[in-house]
Amino acid sequence: MIGLAPPAYDPAAPTTATTLPVAAGATVRAYVRELLRRHRGAFALLVGVNAVAVTASMVGPYVLGQVVDRLAAGARELRLGEAVALFAVALAVQTFFVRLVRLRGAMLGEEMLADLREDFLVRAVGLPPGVLERAGTGDLLSRITTDVDRLANAMREAVPQLVIGVVWAGLLVGGLALTAPPLALAVVIAAPLLIAGCRWYFRRAPAAYRSEAAGYAAVAAALAETVDAGRTVEAHRLGARRVALSDRRIQEWTRWERYTLFLRAVLFPIVNLTHTAVLCGVLAIGGFCVLRGWMDVGQLTTGALLAQMLVDPIGIVLRWYDELQVAQVSLARLVGVRDIEPEPGDASVRPAGRSVAADDVRFGYREGVDVLHGVSLAVAPGTRLALVGPSGAGKSTLGRLLAGIYGPRSGAVTLGGAELARMPAERVREHVALVNQEHHVFVGTLRDNLLLARPGAGDPELWTALAAVDAEGWARGLDAGLDTEVGSGGRTLTPAQAQQVALARLVLADPHTLVLDEATSLLDPRAARHLERSLGRVLDGRTVVAIAHRLHTAHDADLIAVVEDGRISELGRHDDLVAAGGAYAALWRSWHG
Template sequence: MIGLAPPEHDPDTPQTLTTLPVGSPATVRRYVAGLIRRHRGEFAVLIAVNAAAVLASMAGPYLLGGVVEKLATGSRDVQLGRTLALFAVALVIQTVFVRMVRLRGAMLGERMLADLREDFLVRSVALPPGVLERAGTGDLLSRITTDIDRLSSAMREAVPQLSIGVVWVALLLGGLTVTAPPLALSVLIALPLLVIGCRWYFKRAPGAYRSEAAGYAAVSAVLTESVDAGRTVEAHRLGPRRIALSEQRIRAWTQWERYTLFLRSVLFPVVDLTHVVLLGAVLLLGGAFVIQGWVTPGELTTGALLSQMMIEPVGMILRWYDELQVAQVSIARLVGVREIEPESADDERAPDGRDVRADAVSFGYHADVDVLRDISLRIRPGSRLALVGPSGAGKSTLGRLLAGIYGPRTGTVTLGGAELSAMPAERVREQVALVNQEHHVFVGSLRDNLQLARTDAADAALWAALAAVDADGWARALDDGLDTEVGSGGHTLTPAQAQQIALARLVLADPHTLVLDEATSLLDPRAARHLERSLGRVLDGRTVVAIAHRLHTAHDADVIAVVEDGRITELGSHDELVTADGAYAALWRSWHG
C-alpha cells in the first residue's frame, strides 16, 4: 500500500532524549504474562461469564433459523409463542451475563492497573540513585503521568474486551461450523483481505506509536525545563532559543501524530470492507448451496445471522488491539526500568572503619566526556572537608561520588576499604547521607515528613532534631504541632523551613559521614551562619564533606580542596592555602574583602 511516509528522524530525535530505557518486546511479554498469571482466576471467571453471554446471544439466530426451516418445508406448526418465549428468556440471560461481563472486566482492569502502578513505583524507588539523578525530568513525568493515563483505558477496557472478543469470535465460528460447515468457507474468502490489511498496519504501528510517545516526552521535557528555569531563561535572554526548540519538538511530535492517524485511516476502511465481503460471501455462497441442496434455508438463515454477529467482535478485537499498540508503548516505557540492573551486592564485606578514599577517580555523565579527572583524596574519620571552586568545576559531582550516588568511570571510591559502588544503597545510606540544595516536602503531617528518615522515631526525638537545626520555634507555633498537615494543600512552608526539615531528617538518620551540598543555600547569610553553628554541635565527631560558595564554611573546615576544571588543584587547611597565595587565597580575598 502506498501512502504517507513516516517522518524522518533528525539528529535531535526524541528517542535519543530518553534517559531511562524502554522495555524490549521480550520484557513486555514476560511482564504481561506475569500480570495475567497473577489474575488468572479473575480471567477464568470473565471468560466463563462471557461464554455464557455469547451462547445466550446465539439462541436468537438458531430459533429464527428453526422457524424459517419449518416454513420452508411447508410446516404450519411453527409454535411462534414458544419461540418468542425462549427468545425472551435468552435475551434476559444475555442481558444479565453481559452486565456481569462489563462489571468483571472493569474490576479486573482496575486491579491490573493498580498492580502496574505499584510495580512501577516499587521498581523506580529501588533503582540506583545515580540512574534517577541522571533521568530527564520530562521523561520521568511523562512515564508517571501520560503513560499511566494512556494505559488506564487499555487496562480497564482493552485487555478485558480483547479477551471477550476472542471468546466471542471463537464461539461464533464454532457455531457457524456446526450449523452449516460449507458456510464456514465464506470466512476464508474474507480472511485474506483482513490479514493483508492488518499485517500492513501492525508492521508500521508499533514503531510509529513508540516515536509518538517519545516525541511527547521530548515536548514535555523542554516545556518543563523552560518553566522551571524561567528566571534563568529570562536573565540570559534565552527565550527565542527555547521557543524555537519547543516548536521543533512540537513539529516532530505532530508529524508522528499525523502518521499514526494515517495508519488508522487505512485500517478502519479495510475492516469495514471485510465485514461487507464476509456477509456477501455468506449470502452468495449460501444461496448457491441451498440451490444445490447442501444446506437448508434454515441453516442459511442461522449462518447469515451468526456471520452478521461476527462483525461486532472482530471490530472489537481490532479496535482494542489498536488501542493496545499505544498501550504496548506505554507498558514498554513503564517496564523499561526492569531492564536496569539492580545494584549489585558483590562486595558483602562490611566497611572496616570510616575512612573515605577516592583513588584515581574519573567520572563523566556522557561517554568520553569526563567531568572529574584523576581525583585522589582521603577524608579521615571525624574531619571536615570543604570543597570550593568556581561553578561548574565539578564540586557537586565529586560530592555525589563520595556519597555513593554515582559510581566512578575509572578508579575507586571506598568507605572503610569497601567500594561504595558495589554496596547496596541501603547499606550506604545507613552510613553516608547527602543533603543538597534541592528539598521536598511530602503531603502529610510534619511528623510523617520527619519519620521518613527514621520510622520509629518518637516525638521527643523529632523535637530534638528540629531543635538541632533551629526549627523547633516555628514548628511549635503551628496549630497542630507535629500533626500539622504540610505540603500541597496543607500549611505552606517557606523554602528555608523546608530545608530545615531536610536537615532535621539528616539528624534523625544519624549517619557517620555527611555530604552537605550547599545545604543552607536557601537561607540568608546571617541565618545560614547561625544554622551552621547550631548544626555544628550535631555534626561534632562526624565526617563532613561540605560543598559551598560561602567561604566561611571553608574557613571552619579541617581540610579544603579547591576543585577547578574537574581536578583538585589545591589541598590544605585555610591558613596553608592563604599562605600559598593560590586560587583559594584569591577567592578568600574577594569574599572577605
C-alpha cells in the first residue's frame, strides 16, 4: 500500500542522470509568456468564441426557470412554443460555436506546438558542440521523444481545454450570482474543500512528476547504453549486471509512477465531493430562500441547473491542469537548453593567417581533473602534423581543441593569432573542419548528403569529390547514381562507404585546416593506405592534423607529436624521432614488426 510520502529511496539518483539542464521556473514562465504574446490574437478569438458558446448553453436553464415560474404562478398559458423555439435557436448557436471552439482550440494548439518544436530545434542546433557531445544518450533521446510527445498532447488539448474550462466556469458562476446571489454562497462554501485538496496535490505533484520523468530518462539511458555497447557487454559477460541495473532503474521509475497515481487517486474524489457539496448547497440554500419567499422557484431551478453544469468545466480545468503538471516538467526539460550559455563569439575576431597554435593549454571534462596538462604546439600553414600515442593519452581531446570544438580551461588555441574560443562557431567552421570515425548518413539522396557541405555544388564537383576519396566506382554503380536514396528506408551504405561520403563532404567544404581523428579507421589497412594517398593529393597545401593509430600516417607526416599522459613528450620528424630512440621509436618498432 502506498502512503502519503514519496518513495523512500533517494530521488536525487534519477534526477542527476541528466546532462542537459532542466529550466528553472522563471525560465519556463518567461517562455510561456512569450508564446502567449505570439498567439494573443488566437487566444482572444478562442475566449470570445467560447464565451458565446457558454452563453448559449445557459439559455436552456433560464428558459426552464421561466416556465417553472409560470407554473408556480398558476398560469394556464405556458407559451411552450416560444420556449421551445428559443431553446432550439440557443442549441443551434451553441452547437455551431462549440464546433468552432474545438476547431480554434486545435489550431491554436498545433501552432503553439510547432513554435515549441522549432524553438527547441533552433536552440539545440546553436548549442556548443562540446555540450552536445557530453550530453547523455538517454537524456537526449527522452527529451526528443517522450517529452515532445507529452507536450504534443498538452499543446493540442490541455492549453485550449484549460482556457475553455476557465471561461466556462467563470461565466457559469457569474450567471449563478446574477440569477440568485444567495445561491453563489454554495460555491463559496464548497470552495475551501476544493482549494485544500488542490493545494495538497499541487504541492507534491510537480516534484513527483519531475522525478518520474528523470526516472524514465535513467531507464532510457541504461537501455540505450546496453544496446549501443552490446558487443562489449557480451564480451565481458556483463549481461547480468546490465539487466540488474535496468531492473533497478525500472523499479525506481515505476515507484514514482505509483506515487503520482496515488496523488491523483486522492485528488479526484475530493473534486467529486466538491461537486456534490455545491449542488447540495444550492438546493439547501435555495429551498430555504424559497420557503422564506426570498426567491422564486424558477430562480432555484435555474440556479440548480447552472450549479450542475459547473461539474464539467471544473472537471476540465482540474483534469487538464493535472496534465499540465506532466507537460510542465517536459517543457522545463525542453526549455532547459535556454539555460545553457551560448558560445561566446566576437564577430570582430578574425584570423590574420592560417597558422595554428596551442599555448600552455589545459583542459578537462570534469572539474578539477585535467586531461591535457600545459600543452604548447605550433603548426605552420600547410604542415601535416600527426598526433600519436597510447589510447587515452589525450590525442583526440587535443584534436578537438585545435578544431575549436572545445575551449581550453586555461591557455589559448589560436588560428592566425585569433583565439578560436572567441570566434563565432560559424566562422571557425569556415576555416577548420573536424572529421572523426563516427559518420552519419542522412535520409535522402546521395546528392543531398554531399550538398550539405556546399549547397551550390554542381554534379561535376560532386563526382570529383567522390573520386578524390575513391568512392566514384561504387557511387556510379548505384541504380540512380547521385539520386539514389540512402540512409534509413533507402540504400544502406557500408561503414566504409559512409566514411567515404563524410570525407567527400570534407573535400567539398574546402577548409584550409583539417583535423582527422582516425578518419579512415573503418577501412581495411590496404584500402585506408590507398585512400590516404588519394586524399594526400587533394589536401596538398592544407594544414592537416591527423590522429591515428596506424603509424604509416605518421611516417608520411611533416611533423609528429607524441602525446603521453596529456603532454607532448616528443616533437619532430619521423627519421629524427626514430633515431632518438624514445617513445615514438618504441611505437614504430612495435608497429613495424
